[in-house]
Amino acid sequence: MYILKRLGAMLLTIWIIATLTFMVMKFIPGDPFATDADVYPEDVLQNLRAAYNLDKPVPVQYFLYMKDLITLNLGTSIVSDTRTVNSIIGSGFVASATVGLLAMVVAIVFGVLLGIVAALNHNKAIDYVSMVIAIIGISIPNFILAPLLIKIFAVDLSLLPVASWGSWKHAILPALALSTTPLAIVARYTRSSMLDVLNQNYMKTADAKGLSTYRIVLQHGIRNAILPVITFIGPLFVSLITGTFVIEKIFAIPGIGRYFVDSIFNRDYPVIMGTTVFYSVILVVILFLIDLSYRFIDPRIKLTSKEG
């Protein structure tokens, strides 16, 4: 029952997002076929508008779009008129998700590690060093970090390619550049949450039982400390795997990140809608999975439909 209600709410959310995007999109001035290069004759333009249903009143366009959306047909791009939006998202998502997942793994593994080490050494030098690293990680924007990484690892050391896509080597630098901010945030979350947990009675009990530090931290500590971190990594996960404009641009990754931005500049309506709907679907699904995962991590949490 909970799951059914939840699914209904998810569909509703997606529908609202799609509708709002559609409306806002139509309010932006500008014509997708307008160009300062060769201007097409009016009759040609009319043919083109008809091909994309743009000659019809906006409510009709909306209805036609929603009809296609139900059958998962996202239409054809206006800029790349030989490519469907489905294929743009399909091929782009693979690259974006690859870099995003890698970055995610790096961020979580090292972030949690850094956070725990800092918490265990509360107010000692190691704690300060870790948190200074975290603050640097949060404050250096990745459009600064990315060229720096390129300069060091590709240009100076010749260890990795500068950019482009094709082998595993191409994924390392972008994943690294992408991971620093989330890594730092994860580290800070973990640290404060871990500090909380360390003061709990059950931790003292575990210590009194004579368990090793290793087991205490691993079995009792992390499991309790990780909850707030999970809440945070849900949306983070979505934003990482759906690609990022800056990193994909700098490293020439064939992801979908750029389409979120470029499609708006190009008034490429089907792509604007397609990427937005895609993003919201991923987001609501992941959030749902995160909620489910709470239950497994902490059996005390009950999934009820009352929580709103």
Add this chain to the structure above:
Amino acid sequence: MKKWTMLIVLLLSVAAVMGACSSKNAEDVEGGKNSDVKQELTLNIKTEPPSLDPGLATDTTSAWVLDHVFEGLYTTDEDGNPVKGVAENVEISEDGTVYTFTIRDDSNWTDGTPVTAADFEYAWKRVLNPETGSRFAFYLYYIKGAEEYNMGEGTVEDVGVEAIDEKKLKVTLNAPLGYFDKLLTMWTYYPVKQEQVEGNKNWSTDPATYVSNGPFKMTKWAHDSEIVMEKNNDYYDASVVKLNKVTFKMVNEATTFYQMYKTGELDLISSLPMDVLEAEQNNEEYLAVPRYGTYMYIFNVKKEPFTNEKVRKAFSLSVNRELVVNTINKAGEIPAYGMVPPGVSTPDGDFREVGGEYFKEDAEEAKRLLEEGMKEEGWDKLPEIELLYTTSEGNKRIAEVVQEMIHKNLGVQVKLVNQESKTQLANVNQGNFQMARMGWVGTFVDPVINLDYFLGGSPNNRTGWVNEEYDSLLSQSKVEQDDAKRYDLLHKAEKVLMDDMPFIPMYYYSSTYLTSPKLENVAYYVNRQPFLKWAEKVD
């Protein structure tokens, strides 16, 4: 203790990163061992080509690939002049309206079958078919019955393209056309193979169904990442093609592709990042090639104060173009005192040189013109003036300098407004501007394409300026068969335009390149991307 182990690992990894930051560099890895040079080349096309269907493509990125994998009846030589390509012979009727092309016997598709006259007939009629939705169909309107068919008013049977037999193509034009050979080098006129194209909407996105007839064939298209083409051994002129493989990478970020060039991942890059231009200018690998286009500010002649011709001229004369080109852009642009860029060879020499400069910058004269103009209109002071430009760092820098020069020389304060490109364009198209930045690059190299921009009925002409004499001179030039007379008419038309000056010409564009010293015989054109038909890798 465990936590100490973890800590040490952590510190070590941090130290490694820090160390990497400070160490200058490891020894350079030397690559060249073999004397055999692989005839493989990697260059940067920057973005995903919107369409590799010659009938649908509208942009120079797509054209870069298309020009290599296809060939039309005419192609270009090393200097960019039109020469016969797939056509072996051309007969033109007395009145200049009927062309009969004979197709080379040895011209083949990449699947080994011969290119026929019917392939051209099919391709052109497909472009004109309204259902194809070709945005460039109007480039074929010179052909009899073409416009009517494309507008849905005529029939396909009435289009003046006909394959008389396997190798002979008869083309009937509405009127004689002095630059038809140049037009035929354009991708919209390329042939396509009916069996591949018909019924398969995705034929041009999949190398398996991508059959073409040029020096190269496409073998891989990884969207947003790279396009690979290999030598086409079925091409009739394959013996001059040296490269076996060409990879077009799609790297749009200037700093990134510049670094890739520096590390040898790219052999040729164009549009260098602004911040390295100065440093690279003395590099032997650097090349600046004039580009067949004009950077300008157009006036809205329907809005005050630019309703007055003298005011328009005053603005134009008060701008120091050398300064803009040499201290802001620094990419080898040429100051513009006319509309047609250099690069058109005519019997008397380059069109631009023959036409000369139509005015000289002169602050004194500008001030005088402004006063005269204001007196004519009875104005004591000018209304507020806005200059509208498309948001970009380059446009901004130039607009600011122009603003300052107008202020200094004319005492007029111009307000700068920048808008994102489609919004700016929407406003300009609706006439919501006084001065607006525009650019125009010719699709083929003939003055007519630049001057047509200001035709009374042209959708490109957003100035509101309409001049009957100008329109008439241009239409005369289009049917004039004699080249000398034709260029003369075009010079006259340009003079009429410059006398009224509905725009401020700023400069003629240029393209900047870095080319690896190991790469030779690349043809650089004024209106197309570098052509690699003759290119070769050397040691």
